[in-house]
Amino acid sequence: MAMSLDAAAEVFREAMRDAVKRYSLWYLVEGVLLIAAGFLAIIYPVFSSTAVIVLLGWLLVISGFVQALSLISARHVPHFWLQLISICLAVLIGFLFLRDPAQGLATITLLLIVFFMIEGISKVVFALTIRPFPNWGWVLGSGMVGIVLSLVLWANLPVTSVWLLGFLLGLNLISVGTAIAYLAWQVRAG
Structure with missing residues (x-):
């Protein structure tokens, strides 16, 4: 006999609750750690924004070289030239980010908008999934903060400054860290 949608949802919720308890x-x-990283990002917002851009630059360069190494032995794969162009662009953009991190500000701003929005939505969905769980509202609030931060960045998009990116990144890290830590603390105490 097939399980009803409500019963399946309850099984899923119970599995999520058990996972939170098991790994509290x-x-x-x-x-x-997220709270500590968030406070560092707020205290040093320009440094944290620049660090994100430099990290992305290194990731693009390294991933481009790794992909190039794997592509050397695969010259006969479909769309070889398209993959090669993609690798060259990744390395080029990575080197541009490393050469002048301020150039990557608009790109990083767009990536953070997407990141904050997706993370916020995922936290809201997670909170609604564990909803009868005590203190689930903290996770919901954390998700809402992520969504609001993405909207703040979107509203300030043409004139976003480096310090604003670091400050908002810090706020998001503190929000997520507080929600996770509080939920885990309550599970361990209860």
Whole structure:
């Protein structure tokens, strides 16, 4: 006999609750580390924004070289030239980010908008999934903060400054870290 949608949803919710209980110590550690990273990003907003751009630059360069190495032995794969052009663009953009991180500000702003929005939506969905769980509202609030931060960045898009990116990134990290740590703390205490 097939399971009803409500019964399947309840099984899924119970599995999520069990996972949070089982790994509560790791969630607590993750939350504390996110809070610490968030405070550092707020204290040093220009440094944190520049660090994100430089990190993205290195990731593009390294991934481009790794893809190039794997593509050397695959010259006969379909769309070889298209993949080669993609690799060259990744390395070129990575080097541009590393040469002048301020040039990558608009790109990073768009990426952070997408990141904040997707993370916010995923936190809202997660909160609604564990909803009868005590203190699920903290996770919901954290998701809402992510969504609001993405909208703030979107509204300031043409004139976004480096310090604003670092500051908003810090706020998001603190929000997510607080929600995760508080939820894990309550699970461990209860």
